[in-house]
Amino acid sequence: xxxxxxxxxxxxxxxxxASHAQAPREARVTTEQLGPGLHVLYGAGGxxxxxxxxxxxxxxxxxxxxxxxxQFVPKYREAVAALxxxxxxxxxxxxxxxxxxxxNKVLGPGGALIVAHANARDMxxxxxxxxxxxxxxxxPAFPPAALPVVTFDDRIEMYFGGERIELxxxxxAHTAGDVxxxxxxxxxxxxxxxxxxxxxxxxxxxxGGSFDGEIEFVGRLLDELDRDTVIVPGHGRMAxxxxxxxxxxxxxxxxxxxxxxxxDGATLEQVVAAKPTAExxxxxxxxxxxxxxxxxxxxGGR
Numbered sequence: 001x002x003x004x005x006x007x008x009x010x011x012x013x014x015x016x017x018a019s020h021a022q023a024p025r026e027a028r029v030t031t032e033q034l035g036p037g038l039h040v041l042y043g044a045g046g047x048x049x050x051x052x053x054x055x056x057x058x059x060x061x062x063x064x065x066x067x068x069x070x071q072f073v074p075k076y077r078e079a080v081a082a083l084x085x086x087x088x089x090x091x092x093x094x095x096x097x098x099x100x101x102x103x104n105k106v107l108g109p110g111g112a113l114i115v116a117h118a119n120a121r122d123m124x125x126x127x128x129x130x131x132x133x134x135x136x137x138x139x140p141a142f143p144p145a146a147l148p149v150v151t152f153d154d155r156i157e158m159y160f161g162g163e164r165i166e167l168x169x170x171x172x173a174h175t176a177g178d179v180x181x182x183x184x185x186x187x188x189x190x191x192x193x194x195x196x197x198x199x200x201x202x203x204x205x206x207x208g209g210s211f212d213g214e215i216e217f218v219g220r221l222l223d224e225l226d227r228d229t230v231i232v233p234g235h236g237r238m239a240x241x242x243x244x245x246x247x248x249x250x251x252x253x254x255x256x257x258x259x260x261x262x263x264d265g266a267t268l269e270q271v272v273a274a275k276p277t278a279e280x281x282x283x284x285x286x287x288x289x290x291x292x293x294x295x296x297x298x299x300g301g302r
Contacts, residue, residue, distance in 0.1 A: 029076060038055070038188065052234060063088075063091075063160045064091050066094050093179070097175065098139050108146040109146070116148035117178065165184070170213075171217050189230070262299055
């Protein structure tokens with residue numbers, strides 16, 4: 001995927017606005033500590049281009065949740081070293097979109113073990129097109145050394161530095177292979193792009209994503225997490241459990257409204273004109289960039 005297209009996609013998903021922004025010429029990474037040996041690495045301005053990377057520093061290596069764009073990996077490595085961490089030895093992909101996984105192309109050949117949902121690996125093995133409504137993005141197949149070597153279907157537990165990490169898949173949502181990584185001993189969860197506290201969700205419906213699955217997935221997270229959980233979204237600032245709960249209620253309400261309009265024979269243009277998201281737009285942005293289009297299609301609109 002070309003850099004201008006990548007930046008466009010990330011900004012569409014985050015800011016709900018059409019954009020032709022270029023990715024930064026120089027990768028910039030800042031860090032935020034969540035606890036001893038646990039840090040968020042933000043790439044290019046608060047995570048708004050590359051996906052947020054969660055780094056757990058262990059005695060024999062470092063585990064990251066998401067690998068970001070390949071151009072950021074040297075900066076991630078520098079940041080980890082500056083924090084006192086050892087080399088990155090494990091990488092978990094929350095999904096296959098390359099703002100969260102392209103770093104595999106550097107980390108995999110460098111010896112890191114890559115973990116992902118089985119559907120994510122399948123998607124990374126082939127060329128894909130991502131319809132973000134105002135443009136079509138092309139993501140070429142990853143080379144073999146960049147592919148996940150450990151996959152699962154529903155849930156898997158792993159231990160790193162003695163800490164328990166649960167990887168949970170509920171249903172096709174943002175993509176067909178979304179994973180939430182829950183660090184149980186820290187009460188921290190990385191949700192990938194299943195949940196963004198300041199943007200409507202993007203359901204990649206042409207590649208197996210689902211708006212109903214999105215509701216099911218984030219609804220399940222309310223049971224998996226608690227009010228003290230620190231939530232690391234796929235992009236942007238840290239989030240609270242209360243924001244996740246509000247997000248679930250918003251999605252359910254929007255679904256009821258859009259489904260009713262579709263049942264009455266409404267076109268996409270009529271759905272947009274009805275403004276079914278009006279009371280939430282101040283929080284989540286412009287719904288007409290991609291959200292209503294993908295929701296309409298996912299719910300069976302023609």
